[in-house]
Amino acid sequence: MSREKLHTEVRRDQLTDATLAVVADHGLRGLSLAAVARRVGLTPSAIYRHFPSKDAMLDAVLERLRERLHGAIAAARAETDDPVEALRRLLGRHTLLVRHNRALPRMVLSDDYHLGHPERRQRLLGVFSGYLDGVAGIIRQGQRDGSIRSDVNARSLAILFLGLIQPAGVLWTLSDGRFDVTGQARAAWPVFEQAIRAPAPPRARAARPPRSRRTPS
Amino acid sequence: MSREKLHTEVRRDQLTDATLAVVADHGLRGLSLAAVARRVGLTPSAIYRHFPSKDAMLDAVLERLRERLHGAIAAARAETDDPVEALRRLLGRHTLLVRHNRALPRMVLSDDYHLGHPERRQRLLGVFSGYLDGVAGIIRQGQRDGSIRSDVNARSLAILFLGLIQPAGVLWTLSDGRFDVTGQARAAWPVFEQAIRAPAPPRARAARPPRSRRTPS
DNA sequence: TCCGGTTGTGAATACACGTTCACAATAAGC
DNA sequence: GCTTATTGTGAACGTGTATTCACAACCGGA
16 A cells, blocks of 8 residues: 555545545445545545545535536626526536536436435435526526516426436436537527527517416326 | 245236335335345245346346336327327326336436446446437427427437436435426426427528537637 | 145355454654 | 654454255146
């Protein structure tokens, strides 16, 4: 082993990085302390100098992913004032994030992380909700300034936006990177954009939300 | 134990059912032969009378899920000739399928199943592709008869359709059934429908697919 | 009725993993 | 330079797991 003694903050960073790498390569199931330790040149027991348990380490990793997701939203919002354009940029940033962090979909979609740990599920749901709130915030801004349709609530549109990326991300991980996420995003975006844009202001259509419209079976 | 001797086909059905139930409750990670055996009133070793290995059992389970997914598509197509209406029905059937088979998203999205087993990944990708092909088939029909826009390829639209369900399904599992999948589907469908409908025939817009349009960063 | 194949059992095996602990080596503060 | 807290090591432990095997009970057909 390297036998080198480093400060605990440094090791913690190394360990979370290594964890992300292992999860990217072998999934959450394949995540073992041995594999993480090997990657940073430590023995499994040394990990316990920096994290009280494997679970605590995973929590730190999730926190890092959360920061990156929120960072993407903040960056997209900072770049432009046009909400629709902000969404387009967020889409690009998010696909890039997925492509550079194969661990992200695995961590967030795999149930290993939260099953049997209600507080974990709550945390993960919080990450999702936070992201969706961010997207919904952009959308609401667009609804206020009239660029985005107001007959569908912002949250639903935010989830629809997530649908722009998620299946592509799944296909991408499943195909081991062969599926063209970026291409799919480029193809799907115009469709989405057109769908959320408010109908042209001149001709005010009946934009009443269709309440419980039920077409006969 | 029940001590009852049943034919192997019956046991195989019971075992796949039990596996689905266990995965629904405890995820793929929490799937153990012991748990499955307990659920059907057998000992773990008895399972080997009906499946050569745990992996083989999982394969059978995936096959069952594949059948149900394809069944949903076939049923939706059989019910109507209108492609857009078929998609709407498929959406309903799919959400129902997810709600009744919590194991479905877990099996299909968790990487436990396929990581480290390239042939498994291939199989799972095949399930996805088969489903997408089915959806794309409906869409292509709509493109031929002019009800669905032709400037975006059917596959991309099919993936977008999947995005209508998948994030909702994830939120649903994550919130332990509290999230309203059906409501989300109802809210998102009109948006999707309007997005894929071909622009009204009278005013023929320039519907050339934008090839590599790149907006400056 | 008898017999062979099928189904079920419980004990045993082998392995991987998280975690603990006593001890060694090193860095930091006085 | 001495002391003390920090960091790293290797061995050990306990647990949960898939899988195997010898044996028992049973069903179905001759």
